[in-house]
Amino acid sequence: MDVPFPDRSDRDHHHGWADRFDPMEGYRRLRALEQDGADGCSILDHALRSVMPGRLAAVSSFGAESAVLLSMIAGIDPSLPVVFLDTGKHFPETIAYRDELASRLGLLDVRDVAPDVATVAERDPTGELWYFDPDACCALRKVEPLDRTLAGFDGWISGRKRHQAATRSALPFVEFDGRRIKLNPLADWDSARVRDEMARRRLPAHPLVERGYPSIGCSVCTRATGARDHDRSGRWAGSAKVECGIHWTPATA
Numbered sequence: 001m002d003v004p005f006p007d008r009s010d011r012d013h014h015h016g017w018a019d020r021f022d023p024m025e026g027y028r029r030l031r032a033l034e035q036d037g038a039d040g041c042s043i044l045d046h047a048l049r050s051v052m053p054g055r056l057a058a059v060s061s062f063g064a065e066s067a068v069l070l071s072m073i074a075g076i077d078p079s080l081p082v083v084f085l086d087t088g089k090h091f092p093e094t095i096a097y098r099d100e101l102a103s104r105l106g107l108l109d110v111r112d113v114a115p116d117v118a119t120v121a122e123r124d125p126t127g128e129l130w131y132f133d134p135d136a137c138c139a140l141r142k143v144e145p146l147d148r149t150l151a152g153f154d155g156w157i158s159g160r161k162r163h164q165a166a167t168r169s170a171l172p173f174v175e176f177d178g179r180r181i182k183l184n185p186l187a188d189w190d191s192a193r194v195r196d197e198m199a200r201r202r203l204p205a206h207p208l209v210e211r212g213y214p215s216i217g218c219s220v221c222t223r224a225t226g227a228r229d230h231d232r233s234g235r236w237a238g239s240a241k242v243e244c245g246i247h248w249t250p251a252t253a
Helices: 008-015 023-035 040-051 067-076 092-105 117-123 134-150 191-201
Strands: 056-059 082-085 110-113 155-157 174-176 181-183
Touching: 023 040, 023 174, 023 181, 040 067, 040 155, 040 181, 056 067, 056 134, 067 092, 067 191, 082 134, 110 134, 117 134
Parallel strands: 056 082, 056 155, 082 110, 155 181
Antiparallel strands: 174 181
């Protein structure tokens, strides 16, 4: 169910958190752990339990490699908000997988965040914007809804990994954009480690993986790949686009 997140002013009025948390200080604490050699899973645990409890949301595509991170989160705090960007263009298998994982892992607060209906009618009345201008389509259906959603949080958790693209090759565990912290707990994991951990935890695979989809986005912009192709080569195939736009470049390294 699409339930709006509380905005920050409402949250601070009821809980008084504004006086007790400085995002920059939170970033420094978590970044210090990374610099001291802590792995991403340990940093995630510290963030959820002690540094930023109640201040984080996870953002998940419920795609090919999503289950491990969601399982870790469920083991620490199953009530953590998990944002699913419901673009209206997902494979039906992804929607079914989202429901299956949420139930199996006991995730208590999976939120569907969709673009504004009136804005979609104005800017993409035929539903074909993805074909003519994929960047504009991603902005409409992903970037803008996520920006509105994260206004109520001091940080978010991403499932990005260094192996996925050249743009992610130097990805740290902890980032900061000047306002909000982002955690990438599995940044140093490769696909083999993800598969091994999924097997160890007995997690179900996304049903499209065995059909040749190692990276899964919207159905209109994702195709199956060959055995020798890079995992993300099926995303926006035939174009220079490699990212949807929701991931910013940190202001502080």
